[in-house]
Amino acid sequence: MISQFFIERPIFANVIAFVTIIIGLVCLYQLPVAQYPQIVPPTIQVATRYPGASAEVIAATIGVPIEQAVNGVEGSIYMSSTSSSDGSYTLTITFNVGTDLNTSMSLVQNLANSALAQLPAGVQQQGITVKKVSPNILLVVSLYSEDDRFDEAFLSNYGVINLQYPLARLPGIGQVRVFGAGPYSMRVWLDPDKLETYGLSTVDVQAAIQGQNLQVVAGQLGAPPVPNDQPFQFTVNALGRLSDVTQFQDIIVKTGTGPAPQIVRLRDIARVDLSQQYYSNYANMTGHRSAQVIIFALPDANAIAASNVVYRAMDEMSKDFPEGLAYTIRFDTTTFVREAISSVYETLFIAGILVLIVILLFLQSMRAMLVPATTVPVTIIGAFIAMMAMGFTVNLMTLFALILAIGIVVDDAIVIVEGSAYYIEKGLPPKEATIKAMQELTGPVMGITLALVAVFLPAAFLPGITGQIFRQFALVIASTAVISAINALTLKPVQCAFWLKPRDDKPPNRFYRGFNRVFQAMTDFYMAIVTRMVKRPLLMLMVFAIIINASVWGFLHRPTGFLPTEDQGYGVLLARLPEGASQPRGREVADKINNILNQTPGIKGWVTIGGYSVLDGANVSNYSTTFVVYKDWSERGTRLDQDTIVASINRQLFAMQEAQAFVVIPPPIRGLGQTGGFQLMLEDRRSLGLAELQRTAQELAQKGNAQAGLRNLASTFSYSSPQLYLDINRTKAESLQVPMVNVFGTLQAYLGSSFVNLFNKFNQVFQVYIQAD
Numbered sequence: 001m002i003s004q005f006f007i008e009r010p011i012f013a014n015v016i017a018f019v020t021i022i023i024g025l026v027c028l029y030q031l032p033v034a035q036y037p038q039i040v041p042p043t044i045q046v047a048t049r050y051p052g053a054s055a056e057v058i059a060a061t062i063g064v065p066i067e068q069a070v071n072g073v074e075g076s077i078y079m080s081s082t083s084s085s086d087g088s089y090t091l092t093i094t095f096n097v098g099t100d101l102n103t104s105m106s107l108v109q110n111l112a113n114s115a116l117a118q119l120p121a122g123v124q125q126q127g128i129t130v131k132k133v134s135p136n137i138l139l140v141v142s143l144y145s146e147d148d149r150f151d152e153a154f155l156s157n158y159g160v161i162n163l164q165y166p167l168a169r170l171p172g173i174g175q176v177r178v179f180g181a182g183p184y185s186m187r188v189w190l191d192p193d194k195l196e197t198y199g200l201s202t203v204d205v206q207a208a209i210q211g212q213n214l215q216v217v218a219g220q221l222g223a224p225p226v227p228n229d230q231p232f233q234f235t236v237n238a239l240g241r242l243s244d245v246t247q248f249q250d251i252i253v254k255t256g257t258g259p260a261p262q263i264v265r266l267r268d269i270a271r272v273d274l275s276q277q278y279y280s281n282y283a284n285m286t287g288h289r290s291a292q293v294i295i296f297a298l299p300d301a302n303a304i305a306a307s308n309v310v311y312r313a314m315d316e317m318s319k320d321f322p323e324g325l326a327y328t329i330r331f332d333t334t335t336f337v338r339e340a341i342s343s344v345y346e347t348l349f350i351a352g353i354l355v356l357i358v359i360l361l362f363l364q365s366m367r368a369m370l371v372p373a374t375t376v377p378v379t380i381i382g383a384f385i386a387m388m389a390m391g392f393t394v395n396l397m398t399l400f401a402l403i404l405a406i407g408i409v410v411d412d413a414i415v416i417v418e419g420s421a422y423y424i425e426k427g428l429p430p431k432e433a434t435i436k437a438m439q440e441l442t443g444p445v446m447g448i449t450l451a452l453v454a455v456f457l458p459a460a461f462l463p464g465i466t467g468q469i470f471r472q473f474a475l476v477i478a479s480t481a482v483i484s485a486i487n488a489l490t491l492k493p494v495q496c497a498f499w500l501k502p503r504d505d506k507p508p509n510r511f512y513r514g515f516n517r518v519f520q521a522m523t524d525f526y527m528a529i530v531t532r533m534v535k536r537p538l539l540m541l542m543v544f545a546i547i548i549n550a551s552v553w554g555f556l557h558r559p560t561g562f563l564p565t566e567d568q569g570y571g572v573l574l575a576r577l578p579e580g581a582s583q584p585r586g587r588e589v590a591d592k593i594n595n596i597l598n599q600t601p602g603i604k605g606w607v608t609i610g611g612y613s614v615l616d617g618a619n620v621s622n623y624s625t626t627f628v629v630y631k632d633w634s635e636r637g638t639r640l641d642q643d644t645i646v647a648s649i650n651r652q653l654f655a656m657q658e659a660q661a662f663v664v665i666p667p668p669i670r671g672l673g674q675t676g677g678f679q680l681m682l683e684d685r686r687s688l689g690l691a692e693l694q695r696t697a698q699e700l701a702q703k704g705n706a707q708a709g710l711r712n713l714a715s716t717f718s719y720s721s722p723q724l725y726l727d728i729n730r731t732k733a734e735s736l737q738v739p740m741v742n743v744f745g746t747l748q749a750y751l752g753s754s755f756v757n758l759f760n761k762f763n764q765v766f767q768v769y770i771q772a773d
Helices: 002-007 010-030 055-070 101-114 121-126 152-168 192-197 202-212 245-249 303-320 334-363 366-389 396-425 430-461 464-499 510-534 537-557 583-598 642-654 690-705 730-735 740-752
Strands: 043-049 076-083 088-095 129-133 137-144 173-179 184-190 252-256 262-265 270-276 282-285 288-297 326-332 570-576 603-613 618-630 660-664 754-761 764-772
Touching (some): 002 430, 002 464, 010 366, 010 464, 043 055, 043 121, 055 076, 055 101, 129 173, 137 152, 137 303, 152 173, 152 270, 152 282, 184 202, 202 252, 202 764, 288 303, 303 326, 326 603, 326 618, 334 366, 334 396, 366 396, 396 464, 430 464, 570 583, 570 642, 583 603, 583 618, 618 642, 642 660, 740 754, 740 764
Parallel strands (some): 184 764
Antiparallel strands (some): 043 088, 043 129, 076 088, 137 288, 137 326, 184 270, 282 603, 570 618
């Protein structure tokens, strides 16, 4: 018999328990910590830019070729793209849970590159970026100054130059984006009148810059093969790629011959300055001008560990900040995870103490209580070994499973204690009594364990996201049951044989006597009720049927949902201005929102990104996104819960006439959408056009909002933005020997901006653009 083997070798049994605890603690230290199991489908993002192009042009010239090439990549579920009016294009490909993104990224990269030849020349110059990213934001680092001494361009480019790349190299970080002003760019602001005066076009200006701002490879002097008497070897350098505004101003665009030679430089026809590559976004932090460094975690990263690394890195890099520059991390999605995990650990500890108190009350023997008491640490800590072996994380579901398991794992030990105590009271020595008890209890203990495993194991095979959530919960409980059984057959018999003693004739103390009297009275009362019920079987059957029917009716009529809504410590404020609204109008709305939030109780701070829609994950000119961070839960109390704060903000936003604005709560599981609720995608499968697609989307939203169970249905898709159509007389242009490519190139350069080439500054590479002033 296995138990007798360990009773005869007590040191061996204790070593097994100690090794289990040590390995379990090591696994606990190494296990990733997360809010929920990894159930969010991983994503790969393909991004590029087409400066000056409209959203419709981007969708037709970039979206169609890339999406046709990438469609059907192995392991993908679906893909969605966003084409923005600022010239950006983003394609997000979602894969099945468990897909190896390293392999998938190579496939996506190859397929996207196969479409590169079909893209416009301006896009080919920008290139295509393929990254594996998590759709949820980890945290936001805000750069600002208390006295607003720095402008937006400085703040954003300080983040780009000094923070973006070091943060992107940190373990667990998938993507780092800097929002606020655009990155530095050498902007050449052309004067159309002066161009006409000098007989120049944008094509001439672009060719001049390309010809004089280029990297020069001048070669070497004295390089082999050389005569034997050659003493030195020199590398020849020349000014090639420019870096300063004055150097660009001195670029010669046109020369003239004759008695009075004429040289036209770039400064004669344009204003040159080191400015921004694009002006789509703006940012503020609790009313201060700022740059927002948004950090996304990798799909399978340990969010808390990644967040800790960012905090340490920012603390170190902030030592080199210029005077007056500061940073803060107002928005951190891991704050709620830390609080939730800490609360569950506290609950786990309290549950263990309560179980031990209950055992002591009923066994009324400290020696007997110690046997099941030692089961809890061995089994619970040992469960982390199973979690590490199965690739699980320390999350709310696995910890909840451990809390429930505390009451289950002590059952085997209590049964063994009772069986051994029974034979000890019969007069057998503790060792022989335990051996005899285990001969009877080994089978029941194994049977109970198999029954528990059989109950919880099927939940591990549930399909879909629901199955992903409950798989870890079920397997952790099954693992604790198995570990408890092993512990009950090895260590518990040893403890019973050495710790249990025959009861003496001394009566229990006053507390136990009082408890026994109360418990006996409750038992007698219960038996009286059961006796009455047994004598009225038909009536009890009717009561049973009523209870079952009432339970079924209540179950069917209760509201259903995926996961309960939780106060995660922040909300998302979305503001939408009318179509075609300019950026100054958006800034005015942002200032009014700042005033509203500043006067709302329970708000710790907020982070605003103008020109960005968190719903699309893309730049949308008439949108702004504000992450509203509440004060700590302990400071707010129950009086200022999330519903109260959100209702207060929405009441004030409703009175604002300049824009439609409202606060939404984040999703229960970060990464499954950007806000709570659901997302519905409309597809134009019959190619009816964008206008019909928008009409259908608006009609669907109106009908949905009319239903009692739905609210705040809206679509970020817009085709009705005010636009101008330029009707070009192509026949006349050709008859005047003006190529259409020059007409379109001039339009793009004047009204959009045209990419020319690159220049180096601050050990970075930036872009050169020309545009009409």
